[in-house]
Amino acid sequence: MASHSESIIREPLITGTNITYGQITDDVLRPVENMPGKAWWIGFTVASLGATLWVVAISYTFWFGIGAWGLNKTVGWAWDITGFVWWVGIGHAGTLISAVLLLFRQNWRNSINRSAEAMTIFAVICAATYIGAHMGRPWMAVYSLPLPNQYGSLWVNWNSPLIWDVFAISTYFSVSLVFWYTGLLPDIATIRDRATGLRRRIYSVLSFGWTGSVKTWQRFETVSLILAGISTPLVLSVHTIVSMDFATSLEPGWHTTIFPPYFVAGAIFSGFAMVQTLLLVARKVLGLENYITMFHIESMNKIILLTGSIVGVAYLTELFIAFYSQAEYEQYAFMNRISGPYWWAYWSMMTCNVITPQLFWFKKIRTNIPLAWTLSIVVNIGMWFERFVIIVTSLHRDYIPSSWAMFYPTWVDVSIFIGSIGLFFTMFLLFIRVLPSVAMAEVKLILKSSSEQAKRKILENGHVEPAEAEFYIGSLGKFDSVEQSSYEKV
């Protein structure tokens, strides 16, 4: 059958008492079909000012070269690669939600995957701009491709993780884009069929002529499943390769086998924190409380707790292995991180990534929106420091003490970083204005099985174990979009 009843003890994924298919369309398309409110304009103004700062700072870098940054001959990678790894890591949550959770049949992904995938794409764009910029002469980027040339041909070095990264990031970006856009087609068709005039023409072109016939849906679901299946190893490979940019070098603090799993866990950790930062605000401003419920928020906080703990174990393992290796340079690198001139960066990282996320063991904190939002920001800060610590503290004092140096960012470094956040939010805010921020078709798919009203009907019809009913009603207590008291007479 088209739908079946789900076990009563599972928490609802869509709340609200009178949600119909039409209601879902109306709720999701409200920001797309109407003029934006004051909150959007304020956000957009601030974000585009940030993006303008980015344009200025990037243009300055291209004009004067990367001498405009605070780099020196000892610290040749600093805020650029920190920013790159930070943004790529943030991107990973989108793919995790859209691909891994699809394979595990986690239906709660259906209402958050669209915005998380959009976030992935914008984050990878921000990351790619760092790669282009750190080349100094960005037009030289063409030499990272294996194109025939007059020197032999002298090919790119396929043994180098930097070349692997070119292929990993470009594949990741384009596959994410295809996955995201294919998923958007039915929803763009919904906008098209409700619009008139020029809007209809534009969305008509964008919808590729989608009709929603049986065969189309069948193929669509096959494509989604296979894309999820290949995106899952892809996303793991991307951050593995990013970590190999460091791990295959001979730099103390970088040359460790723990890097790939540790980077992947950190990426998911920071990505979910960014999803949380965006969605906790978006659900309120866009009025999506019935679709992005407390269950979604709590589930994401649990993932943050799990991946944060994995990252914490990785930090401690790294320290222990440095001690256990009896390799003098390795031991110094870690002593220097803990108590050297960059101790404040190391301890910021430890506090934000390992200690504060442990607060999520408490259900009260997991389900408290202002606290969860604050902690998500803290995690973002911590993960930025993690990359800074790995990159700068390893480089600034490696083998020869006469070469030791400190890194001081210039206004250009700072502006590019702040600007890239502005760029990211500008793209995200434009996205929620012109495209549906929740995958409507996928939410409609679970309306009859997993919504609060469907479960209420089961309760009202009886035939439910009283203990199970009590358990279910008890679990509704945390939802801010459900009146638990309305269940007293059921």
Add this chain to the structure above:
Amino acid sequence: MSSTKYILGIFDDPDELMHGIDKLQKNSVPIYDVYSPCPIHGIDAKLGIKDSRLGYAAFMFGCLGGTIMFSMVYYMLVHDWPINIGGKNAFAIPDFVPVTFEWTVLWTAFGMTFTFFFATHLFPGRAPRVMDLRATNDKFIIAIDAKGNTPHADITNLLKEAGAVEVKHNDRKYVSYE
């Protein structure tokens, strides 16, 4: 002769639509197509639509992409310009794995998705062939070719009995060209 081209049974609920398909099939009324705002699981089996073969296409494209990348790296690194790196073997297979994997994924994704677009006639600018504009919003629609399926009143009654909220007799196939 009636000018009706297509009879549309419009449902609010996918389960009732499935019920409608049963009724039509019991009365030997062939169904032209079904349009819905979200996938209806199990409907393809009921309508006798074969499984999608896109998985095979995906596999072939993946093999092709991986082979191209591996051959390309082999040609460049082993055949055309082998580099002596401390006397190590130029044919360092583990180093070929990451890029070969990436291109396997890349070609699978693009090959399969473009095959899907091609087979389903999806491309930017394609005129949407829509029979009822609500089929992408909140209505589930069974379309029946009016030609040869008579009497139309019986079909209307069948659909109504199955729970259709509305039955339309359309004079044109698609409404989306104006």
